Amino acid sequence: MRVLWAAFLAAHLLVAWWGWVLPSQPMGDVVLVYQPWSAAALNGGAVVGITTTWVYPQLALVPMLLAQLFAVPFTSVMGGDGAYLIGWAILVTVCDLFGFAALVGRGRTRRRRTAGWMWTAALVLLGPIAMYRIDAITVPLAIVGGLWLAQRPRVGAALLTIGAWIKIWPAAIVLAAIADGRRAWSTAVTAASVTAVIMLVLVLLGADRALFGFLTEQTGRGLQIEAVAATPFLWLAMVGIASIDYSFDILTYQITAPGAEVVAALLTPLMGVVVLGILVVAVLRARHGVLWQRMLPALAMAVVVALIVTNKVGSPQFQTWLFAPAILWIVFDRPRAQLPSALVLLLCALTFTIYPLTYDGLLQAEAFPVLLITARNAVLVILLFHAVRSVVHAPVSPHLTRTR
Template sequence: MNLAPHTLMTSAANAVRRPRHLALATAWLAGRALMLWLLAHNGLAVLGGGRVAGEVWWLYHRWYGGLAHGVFPAHDPLWQYPPGAGPVLLSPALLPGLTYFQAFVALTLAADAAVTGALVRAGGRPGHSLCGAAVWVGGLPLLLHLPLARYDVQVTALAVLALLAWSRYPRVCGALAAAGALVKVWPALVLLGPARGRAARSAWTWAALTAAAVLALFAAVCRDPFSFLLQQGGRGVQIESFGGTLLGLATHAGWPGTVGYRYGAMEFTGPYVPAVAAASLAFTGVAFALLLLWRVRARNWTPATPYDAALSAVLLFTVTSRVISPQYMVWLVGLAAVCLTSRHTTQRPVAALIVAATAVSSVVYPVLYHEVVTSTWTGCALMLVRNGLLAAAAALSFIRLWRSTDGPPHLPPRLPGGPLASLLPLPARRLSGAHRSPSR
């Protein structure tokens, strides 16, 4: 029995994919089982002495009581999140048979599985790669049990799904990006990279409409949904930020600053801290200006450019932030994974740097966090390595993004037989070029 060539090729491709899918599924189950085991032993000193899971137990659950009655914690300085975070923190009510903590972890694992499935499906298409799914599956456990005790996996899921929907469903992309931005702001950056045209305008329009509709709903049915804006202005310099690394080193030169728990993070207080915070905001402005300049000058778009631009933008905003919490690495791993689903991406070395920085982050927190808090030489060295890797990733990412889109637009290659040959079926195109005399 004769089979068509494309049927044979499809069968062969499926045969190759099946072992890879099985390997990814096995790795996901093993990695998440390890993360759950670590979470169950969260009280060990080397795992943070209960601090990692404590945020869900005593903070999220506390907010849950007010949010369930439509009241945002306006007078709580630890509330730093846009109103979209409310539904995420209320979501454990969907699983009434479990405790709040158990339901939160179960829903986080469900979001993780959704991201994995989306990356596997995207990577299985022609011209794509399963490397992205492998980076997500293997990269998340590098943060130990932390991702299961924060809602950054859910936020990253919205950003990942938005990017993967872009090429086929720009309206869905815009709506998902807006939903993510209403939870933790940064997913709005995934809309930076789409090429100019009707599809990009559609994505931006749907993002604006979605955001406006949801914000109007919050304003109508909830109390103090925008209170987070008042708390953001008071934030200082977190010890894990670039500014915090400099201040930590300054303590060894006699700087008299101290570290205290403020606004949900360990922050420096003392002389020059406001100046360091202002410098961070200024650098964030410079990063935004560079991204706008790239957007104006970009001429060449590949299928991976929206992915690459999103990763570059989030990296730049991360390294210039006054706060670089360890869970921020979840965002970067997710975006790097999306980039690696495409064979056109320019961000492969950037993804390697992000994975390395993620591994160091788990040593910073929770394993040796006391060293970082007390600014010992070990703690300062860890922060120099982690933040140095992030700085290198951000610079390399933006340079590669700029170079990949610089210059005149690429035109598709001309097919043999003249411009009308592109309208012919593939065999006819081959015949149309077969009888052309060679050029002399």
């Protein structure tokens, strides 16, 4: 166990250091947007999500403010930007260590040790983007919340809901838990109650008009170059039919080409249809008495991957969303977790080669990075297919089979 804990901590140190030395500023969001947002809130300026609309749910500001606190001891030596980067890396590491403790504990079970090694490997294979984005804060919340759905469903649902108010994606695991049918009512009531409390506090703080800004601010996005649906346009960009342009409004690179806007507009309703379809299949399977341990991790993976595959944004940090479902799959159903875990690790490695290692070439639509991202996006589709198939074929409880 000491080796596992040491490897997990060493992975954070390595990945944090990579953020400083690798190209394309993989920690850029931390100092370019997180630090100014949190500094403005502390210094009497605009409070994002409260006084102005924001692209993130309001609780995302909390870790950004905490990073300011962790940065204080380093300010005199490193300056503002450097200190904040260190503070952010420390905050992510501390959060992950708490999550890791809940996952592996004293390492008494092989499946939890395996899950711990998987998390460690995923961090290293994904690289600095695994730490230097707000998504990193939600990973341990989603892992612990998902694990506790089994024995402490109310606490697990509460943690997942809090995570969703930092970055929306943990709500996918809540939906999966409700559709799975085991303690669905308790999970749903807890999630709704936590959401109601958070919304009440935000309204009292003055966020009435900006309350749902994280939803409305996303509607104007175009098709981001890393999105799965952007893959054909990248090949067209190689021959000059499409182009890659920078959007100063949302600070990202997007596709400009005939049909790109139509594709972007169709993806959001498609996402709703696909996710709803997966959940309906899961509800039908649950009504037939399917084993929840077999279906929950596969269903969580299916919904999370669907959010990525049908997204008009394809940011590399989205791969961190896969950590929690993969870990849940190992803990709850280890014999059948090998393929999805291997696919997640492959996705991490491919994403690392794209961002930050060959990202400059991707912006120029060069063949090698376009081929890499095509492979990455294809693996995402394969993982979605496998997860949905696992939901469909999850076995019925032997007890229910005998009583029929």
